[in-house]
Amino acid sequence: MSKTIHTWKRISLVEEQVTLPTGQSITHTTISHPGAAVILPIDEQGDIVLINQFRPSLNKWLLELPAGTIEQQETPLQCAQRELIEETGVHADTFVPLGQVTPLAGFCDEIQYLYVAKSLSLVETHQCDEDEVIEVVTLSLKKLEEMIIEGTITDAKTIACLSKAKLCGYL
Incomplete structure (x- = not known):
């Protein structure tokens, strides 16, 4: 499940539950970029x-x-x-x-x-x-x-x- 925290122009700050390859579930915040x-x-x-x-x-x-x-x-x-x-x-x-x-893969999904x-x-x-x-x-x-x-x-x-x-x- 994801939750949009803030949107500006076409960019959003999104928080979601992510399951890591280890099986651990975490809350991750991503800047969603087109x-x-x-x-x-x-x-x-x-x-x-x-x-x-x-x-x-x-x-x-x-x-x-x-x-x-x-x-x-x-x-x-x-x-x-x-x-x-x-x-x-x-x-x-x-x-x-x-x-x-991929310029900021740690916290942004932007592809250039x-x-x-x-x-x-x-x-x-x-x-x-x-x-x-x-x-x-x-x-x-x-x-x-x-x-x-x-x-x-x-x-x-x-x-x-x-x-x-x-x-x-x-x-």
């Missing part, structure tokens, strides 16, 4: 389009890849296509799926679907959600990697997507 798409946009020069986004929960700016929550009746790919345009004003002709990551976006073109000024403050930034792969090593970029989805793309030969 999933998200993370996009690694690579331009013709091999540079990467990122966003510098103010994150109120941390009260600071984070340099990260464009990403967003999957809407109702939307596939992860459709979410990636929509979020790339909304957050950066960039359209991509090609989206290559890189698989998925990773994509490489290529054949980019500017389509419009980005249209952020009302709670988003975003600046678009383009960096070389070398500079991006230096910023990860220095600790300037700490966003997990950005580091995971970049790593997966590099391991798969897209960078």
Whole structure:
């Protein structure tokens, strides 16, 4: 049996009885999340389009890849296509799926679907959600990697997507 404690947008805090593989029954609280798409946009020069986004929960700016929550009746790919345009004003002709990551498995069921976006073109000024403050930034792969090593970029989805793309030969 599960009980929803709180709901915000499409995210809920749910408490439920869970039976562990040991047979022990526990009460577990999970953040229920519809999933998200993370996009690694690579331009013709091999540079990467990122966003510098103010994150109120941390009260600071984070340099990260464009990403967003999957809407109702939307596939992860459709979410990636929509979020790339909304957050950066960039359209991509090609989206290559890189698989998925589970960012917070200890207390959240969110799955993040990773994509490489290529054949980019500017389509419009980005249209952020009302709670988003975003600046678009383009960096070389070398500079991006230096910023990860220095600790300037700490966003997990950005580091995971970049790593997966590099391991798969897209960078």
